[in-house]
Amino acid sequence: MRLPTVADIERRIPRPEDFESRARGTALTARVGSALGVCFMVCFATGMWSHFQYSTPGWLTLSPNPTQLYRWTQGIHIISGTAAIPLLLVKLWSVFPRLFIRPPKGKQALLVEGLERGSIAALMGSSFFMLASGTLNIIGWYPWEFSFRRTHEAVAWVAIGSLLVHIAIKLPVIRTGLGEKVEHPDAAQEDPAAPTRRSVLNGAFIASGLAVLLTAGQTVPILRRISAFSVRPGDGPQDLPVNRTAAGAGADKTALDPAWRLEVVVGDRTVSLTRDQLLAMPQSTHRLPIACVEGWSRSAVWTGVPVRDLIALVGADPDSDVTVSSLQTKGAFGSSLVVGNVVKDERTLLALELNGETLDVDHGYPARLIAPNRPGVFQTKWVKKMVVTT
Amino acid sequence: MSAETHPVASRGENVVRGLLILTGVGFGLWGLWLMRDFTREQLTSEAFWLAGGVILHDAILAPVVVVVGYAASRLLPAHFRSSTATAFLVWGTLTIAFLPTLSGEGGKAGNDTILGKPYVLSWVVMTLLLVVYAVGAALLRKRRSPGRSS
Numbered sequence: 001m002r003l004p005t006v007a008d009i010e011r012r013i014p015r016p017e018d019f020e021s022r023a024r025g026t027a028l029t030a031r032v033g034s035a036l037g038v039c040f041m042v043c044f045a046t047g048m049w050s051h052f053q054y055s056t057p058g059w060l061t062l063s064p065n066p067t068q069l070y071r072w073t074q075g076i077h078i079i080s081g082t083a084a085i086p087l088l089l090v091k092l093w094s095v096f097p098r099l100f101i102r103p104p105k106g107k108q109a110l111l112v113e114g115l116e117r118g119s120i121a122a123l124m125g126s127s128f129f130m131l132a133s134g135t136l137n138i139i140g141w142y143p144w145e146f147s148f149r150r151t152h153e154a155v156a157w158v159a160i161g162s163l164l165v166h167i168a169i170k171l172p173v174i175r176t177g178l179g180e181k182v183e184h185p186d187a188a189q190e191d192p193a194a195p196t197r198r199s200v201l202n203g204a205f206i207a208s209g210l211a212v213l214l215t216a217g218q219t220v221p222i223l224r225r226i227s228a229f230s231v232r233p234g235d236g237p238q239d240l241p242v243n244r245t246a247a248g249a250g251a252d253k254t255a256l257d258p259a260w261r262l263e264v265v266v267g268d269r270t271v272s273l274t275r276d277q278l279l280a281m282p283q284s285t286h287r288l289p290i291a292c293v294e295g296w297s298r299s300a301v302w303t304g305v306p307v308r309d310l311i312a313l314v315g316a317d318p319d320s321d322v323t324v325s326s327l328q329t330k331g332a333f334g335s336s337l338v339v340g341n342v343v344k345d346e347r348t349l350l351a352l353e354l355n356g357e358t359l360d361v362d363h364g365y366p367a368r369l370i371a372p373n374r375p376g377v378f379q380t381k382w383v384k385k386m387v388v389t390t
Numbered sequence: 391m392s393a394e395t396h397p398v399a400s401r402g403e404n405v406v407r408g409l410l411i412l413t414g415v416g417f418g419l420w421g422l423w424l425m426r427d428f429t430r431e432q433l434t435s436e437a438f439w440l441a442g443g444v445i446l447h448d449a450i451l452a453p454v455v456v457v458v459g460y461a462a463s464r465l466l467p468a469h470f471r472s473s474t475a476t477a478f479l480v481w482g483t484l485t486i487a488f489l490p491t492l493s494g495e496g497g498k499a500g501n502d503t504i505l506g507k508p509y510v511l512s513w514v515v516m517t518l519l520l521v522v523y524a525v526g527a528a529l530l531r532k533r534r535s536p537g538r539s540s
Contacts, residue, residue, distance in 0.1 A: 021459060023475075086483035096452045121444060122418065128443025129436075135487070139496030139505060145435035146428065155440070157421030164414030168407040172397040193468035195475035203479040210480065211487045228512035229488045231505055241503035248498055362501075 016097040021194065022184040028197045029094040030177025032204050036091050037163065039084040040127075044160045046077035050293060051153050053375050056339075064345040067372040071291035074375070075219035078295025079212050081134050086207035088127055090200065119165045126159035138231050138294045218296035232296035237360040240300050243292060243376060246361045250329035251382040260366050262350070266314040266388035273313075275366045278352060281305045286347045292376035302370045304351035307343050307386070316388040319344040323389050324369050327382040336378040338371060340390065347372050350383060455482070469535075473527035477520040488513065 052060055053070065104113050130152065137148050167174070182197050217227025217234065224234050232241045246252040254260070261272040283303050291297035308318035322343050325335035342348050348371040352359060359365040364381030371379065399407065425433065458478070466474055490496065492513055497505040 019456065020463075082487060085487040086480075089483045089486060090479065092447060092452065093455060096448075096456070099448060099452075119414075124444045124447070125440040128447070129440050132439065132443060135490045136496070139490045139493075140498055141490065141493070141496035143495075144439060146432040150424070151428075151432070151436055154421045154424035155436070157417045157424065159421075161414040161417030161419075161421060164410045164417065166414075168410035168414065171403060171407050171410075172399040175403075176397040193471045194463065195472045199472055199476050200479065203476045204483075206476075207480045207483040211484055214484070214488075228507060228516075229491050229509060230507070231491060232503065233506045235506065236503035242501055243498075243504075245498070245501050247500050 010102075014097075014100050015102070016100050018100075019097040022187040022190060023195050023197045023200045024094050024097065025184055025197060026173060026177035027180040027182050027184075028177075028201055029091060030174045031182070031201055032087055032091045032094060033174070034178065035205070035208070036084055036087040037167065039080045039087060040160065040163055042080040043077055043084065043130075044156055046073045046080070047153070047156055049073045050077060050375070051149075053378070054149065061341050062339050062373075064342045064348065064372040064374075067347075068289060068291075069373045070375055071219070071289045071297040074291055074293060074295055075216070075297060078134075078138065078219070079216050081131060082211050082215050083208045084127075085131055085135075086211055087204055088131065090204040090207075092124070094200070116169055119162050119169070122158060123162035123166050126155050126162060129155050130159050140294075219291075221298075230296075231294070234296075234298060237362055238300070238354045238357055240290065240298055240354065240363060241296060242362045243294075244328075244331060244381070246365075246382065249326070249331055249382065251327040252361065254327045255361050255365055255382045260384075262310075262367060262383065263385045264310050264314050264388075265385065266311070266316045266320075269314045271313045273310075275352070278305055278350070278367065281309065283352075284346060284349060286349065286372075288347060288370055288372055290370075290376045290379060291374075297376075301355050302349055302351040303353035303356075304349040304367065304370070306346045307338065307348045307350055307369070307371075308346065310350060310386060311343070311388050314388065320388045321390045323387045324380045324383055325385045325387070326380050327384045333377045333380075336369070336380045337389070338369070338378075342371050342374070345372065350386075467528075469532040470524070470528040473524045473531065476527075477524035481517060481520045484516065485513070 050070075050073065053062070056062055104110055133144075133148060133152050133155075136142065137152070142148060182201060184197060187194070187196055213223060214227055214229045216230070217223035217225070218230040218232040221234075224230075234241060236242050246255050261274060262278060264271045264273070282305070284306050285301060285303040287299055287301050289297050289299045307322060311320055311322060312318065317340075319340035320343060321340050322338045323335055324338060328334050338348065349369070350367050351364070351370045352367055354360065354363050359368065364383070367383045368381040369379050369383060425436075428436070459475070462474060462478075463471060485492075488509070491505070491509050
């Protein structure tokens with residue numbers, strides 16, 4: 001018995017024409033791919049907007065308006081990413097036979113083919129990476145060694161870059177595919193019972209829509225009952241979900257200590273206030289959302305002292321930058337910077353009450369920051385100190 | 391497939407394509423630049439996750455779907471094929487989309503405001519509903535065109 005040669009093995013590997021489903025084809029790929037491309041672009045734009053909240057470029061001044069902006073952009077970020085998952089899988093199914101196209105003859109053709117395949121590998125790898133790391137971040141599972149935020153950002157540029165290259169290469173094919181009728185011209189004669197392109201296209205859009213409907217209740221209130229797979233059902237103490245509990249932040253004992261004082265500091269001047277003294281100051285009440293990077297958000301009614309009134313006690317201007325730090329001893333984001341543009345808004349509060357009750361310890365008792373249009377992770381809880389930095 | 395692969399691009403379109411490639415390569419390089427200070431351990435883990443999705447898809451998921459499709463086209467009664475394919479598409483893609491939530495991993499100790507729903511039960515209900523759809527649509531199809539169904 002002789003060993004199989006390379007040619008024998010090659011004969012056993014399927015060829016594109018061996019895949020028999022007539023539901024595949026450019027007309028389907030171009031349509032699903034276009035929808036997927038839109039999802040990726042929206043996801044990329046809203047994602048970069050979110051990164052700007054974490055490290056703000058010089059040309060951008062963070063603003064408290066529109067109040068719900070971050071809630072919308074980050075909600076849309078997660079929704080567009082979720083919608084992309086079924087579209088990506090159907091899109092890849094529709095072109096899978098092309099994986100088996102044999103390499104062309106001739107050096108130049110081989111080089112072009114190699115570059116194109118390389119761009120597709122980069123696009124596939126980075127697409128899977130973005131969707132997998134994003135959905136795992138939503139549930140708070142990090143089975144890897146890298147920093148989620150920085151790597152999700154860096155790979156996003158690779159994903160969109162390779163997507164642009166892919167669109168450039170395929171542009172004439174996309175144009176032709178979108179111009180064609182969806183159905184394969186011979187499909188009905190060949191095998192009338194087989195799934196059609198139209199049914200696959202409809203299936204892709206239905207699956208994509210269902211993926212959104214079944215998860216988006218974590219940010220769209222009217223979908224709360226429908227969204228059986230939302231990670232944040234929306235309940236919690238005082239009708240608001242909690243990201244980090246007081247125990248999880250290592251603040252459960254210090255937060256309930258009667259000796260707690262808020263310190264407001266500018267230069268070498270410090271004013272200390274008890275919670276009763278804070279309650280004796282003029283209070284403001286505003287309805288503001290908590291909007292988290294994981295894509296969940298919920299509005300609540302907050303009552304407390306405007307931050308600009310607190311820093312006025314040490315003689316600081318209402319548009320000063322303020323660094324707010326927490327009692328927390330565990331986990332990241334123990335302090336946050338509030339830029340002057342946000343401090344001067346009277347809705348930027350050191351909140352003492354939530355939905356008409358004394359703040360729950362898991363929501364930041366004795367006092368927490370709440371400001372409009374701001375990622376949840378910067379709404380510092382268990383506030384210990386406010387330092388005026390300009 | 392052969393005739394569709396080589397439509398001719400106009401000159402204006404080629405200008406757009408060139409700009410897209412330049413922008414795309416620039417974006418990709420910027421992404422790599424942002425990784426310049428990652429440690430070897432971080433990069434190895436990242437590479438594992440980048441390659442893992444492609445390998446899982448091309449070597450396992452896609453061939454399994456091809457085999458399932460091939461088997462279904464031979465084994466299922468004709469009027470069942472279309473509705474089963476649609477139900478399988480929706481079931482498969484949604485199951486993958488919800489895998490993290492279904493995994494039982496994640497969440498935070500002492501925090502029941504995250505992952506607080508009976509997800510596996512919902513997944514079983516979703517699966518049953520799609521089976522009902524596949525069977526119901528197949529029976530409707532058979533009733534409508536009894537002559538063409540076999």
